[in-house]
Amino acid sequence: MERFEFHNPTKIVFGVGEAKNTGKWLRDQGVEDCLLVMGSGSARKNGAFDQVAQSLEAHGIGFSILEGVKSNPVLSKVDEGIAIVKEEGHESLLALGGGSVMDTAKAIAAGALMDDAHIWDAFLGRAEILRALPVFTVPTLAASGSEMNGYMVITNEDSGYKLATGSIHVYPKVSVLDPALTTTVPADYTAYGGVDAVCHLMEPYFNGPAQYTPIQDALAEGLMRTIMDETRECLKALDSLEHRGAMMWGATLALNGLTKAGVGEHHFPVHLIEHAISAIFDCPHGAVLGALIPGWMRFFAEKRPDRLHKFAKNVMGVGHQLEREEAIQEGIIRFTNWLKSIGCPSRLRDLEIQKADLARVATNAAFQAAIWGMDDQYGEEVIYTVLTMAF
Amino acid sequence: MERFEFHNPTKIVFGVGEAKNTGKWLRDQGVEDCLLVMGSGSARKNGAFDQVAQSLEAHGIGFSILEGVKSNPVLSKVDEGIAIVKEEGHESLLALGGGSVMDTAKAIAAGALMDDAHIWDAFLGRAEILRALPVFTVPTLAASGSEMNGYMVITNEDSGYKLATGSIHVYPKVSVLDPALTTTVPADYTAYGGVDAVCHLMEPYFNGPAQYTPIQDALAEGLMRTIMDETRECLKALDSLEHRGAMMWGATLALNGLTKAGVGEHHFPVHLIEHAISAIFDCPHGAVLGALIPGWMRFFAEKRPDRLHKFAKNVMGVGHQLEREEAIQEGIIRFTNWLKSIGCPSRLRDLEIQKADLARVATNAAFQAAIWGMDDQYGEEVIYTVLTMAF
DSSP states (O other), X not given: OOOEEEOOOOEEEEOTTGGGGXXXXXXXXXXXXXXXXXXXSHHHXXXXXXXXXXXXXXXXXXXXXXXXXXXXXXXXXXXXXXXXXXXXXXXXXXXXXXXXXXXXXXXXXXXXXOSSSOHHHHHTTSSOOOOOOOEEEEESSSSSOGGGSSEXXXXXXXXXXXXXXXXXXXXXXXXXXOGGGGTTSXXXXXXXXXXXXXXXXXXXXXXXXXXXXXXXXXXXXXXXXXXXXXXXXXXXXXXXXXXXXXXXXXXXXXXXXXXTTTSOSOOOHXXXXXXXXXXXXXXXHHHHHHHHHHHHHHHHTTTOHHHHHHHHHHTSOXXXXXXXXXXXXXXXXXXXXXXXXXTOXXXXXXXXXXXXXXXXXXXXXXXXXXXXXXXXXXXXXXXXXXXXXXX | OOOEEEOOOOEEEEOTTGGGGHHHXXXXXXXXXXXXXXXXXXXXXXXXXXXXXXXXXXXXXXXEEEXXXXXXOBHHHHHXXXXXXXXXXXXXXXXXXXXXXXXXXXXXXXXXXXXXXXXXXXXXXXXXXXXXXXXXXXXXXXXXXXXXXXXXXXXXXXXXXXXXXXXXXXXXXXXXXXXXXXXXXXXXXXXXXXXXHHHHHHHHHHHOOOSOOHHHHHHHHHHHHHHHHHHHHHHHXXXXXXXXXXXXXXXXXXXXXXXXXXXXXXXXXXXXXXXXXXXXXXXXXXXHHHHHHHHHHHHHXXXXXXXHHHHHHHTTOOOTTSOHHHHHHHHHHHHHHHHHHTTXXXXXXXXXXXXXXXXXXXXXXXXXXXXXXXXXXXXXXXXXXXXXXXX
16 A cells, blocks of 8 residues: 545435435535526426425525536636636535536636636646635446545637646535435446546556555455446346446445545546547547457557556456466456446447547547656556557 | 535545654644644554654654543543643644544644533534534554544443544544554454454445446445455464455444445444443453344345445345345345354354343444434334344
């Protein structure tokens, strides 16, 4: 284990029907007003908006609404929100939606209080987030884990980059996890959410440099196995509150800092390459991750065969009787089969991306790699190689 | 999964040598002074005190010292600390020691700010802890998990009860986990610490009423397996920083609220009975837990065979070919063998408690059960039965 600091101050309130109590939690934190951030309509259709709005009213919380946040959320929407907050003087942000909505709310919360810089400068690594308005979330999708971490991912439509940044100041104060809000998520996005959560666990598990991390491994392996199982169970019964609940809590824990604490300094290369693809092609995040992972695993198997072998045995249940190299390949095959079984792409060509597109994806990803200081390991050529292997 | 709230605001700083930076974290929280609480001398002998004291001085943190906290810490020591805090006007509590020291510091932190009640009233369920001085901890033993939770257990020597209580206000602000401080813990207490941590995971795992908790089970099972392995590894090499580090982080996670969130309302009957035994016989906490667990498991196997069976398979590695009843018994045997392998008592007679003592232990435990509202399940007769089965 390597040195780490772990501090996750988000309060989680989990329960079927808890969305109806959202206003109580804002009131509990001394908040009397918020900008309610939402997506493109599903929360209005499935009743989530009504429940949350009524609860805000019942607790005397005033609010304006910012709607129309799209998947792969864009900087122009963040700017729109910042302008509203400044003009109307909102005290807090309340996100009702998936990762895109939560990340947009976080970026608004931080951006509204940046005096000498623009929020995009933080994504470029050129400004630091020193404070933010309090953020509350009511997630409607089990996927990003944004409800219990300080990360946000935003696409700048002008420059064509999808970048991530983070700050302790945008950890949600309270996140209300109501599995009932996720039962209307269609099968494809349910599957993509599962892949996103598994990928969040996988990247530190594979990329952490620490040589001995038995506690972290046990947690990550257990969560990966369980989320993979639960994704399948959800797809069998989309309205199952039990399985939706397990998915929701699993996805939250997958990126709340716990499983990566102590694995050492590491990066998220699969996410990085995904961001480049989504920036250019605007694909669903989890679908692209699925399309990348098996190829990336084949690429990475030479670098850390020990980790791939452990994954094969402890997550994919590959028997101990196989030789290491054979076991690794069997683990990758089984993971690929899981992707197929849930209807997720497992190679880039499934996304109808052309081989000729890979070069500019690599260029875009390499720009991000430089921001993260990981260009020594993931320069443009290496990224191109990974893309080719995933094609 | 059942409804839950999870909120753990403690910041963890983990790393070999981090005790030397303790002062920085108090300063970081705006604290300029503390009452340093310690045990009976080991922190002075092994250098931990020097490291922490020098760090406090280097960061300009003033401090007084309260020494001599014993295992099964007593209320008179808490009162002594409260008097010092009130007289000298300390701003915060810093615990350097094991669970006893941390719990004493928490009780002082809360007790010093109780105006209309005595801290013992909170243990009796007759007063609420509404605030506390900030608590910091530098644990020297992997066991209690007190460094990342709001619990404290104190023995009232006058009344002869060892009771537990908890509050969000006594969660440590920062806990500095330095595995190097634990390498001088002798073999017996190293083993008892492992048993304590495993028991913290076991009790919600078995006693939670929720029927479907795959995420929680995966976390608890993974931690139980790993802590059991790591206890053995530590005993093979007491000075191994890697294994001590894994034990330390594992024990912290075992009772930080994570694995029990969502399992529903549950109690800690094994801990409750242990508290009665320690209150009367002043035995090492983990040793008594070990002496109780196999007997309690045999008692409990009839109530929740499903959970015992799951434990046997997923924690003790009992093969799927056995029938349920056989598998359960095999799981209990394997767990008992683990206790024996690490030198921990596995039945009450190992502690040299006489059979004639069991009745008054049951009476003492039944008093606690009433405070916790669990006397419907664990009345005096039932507790006596468990004690007999553990004898």
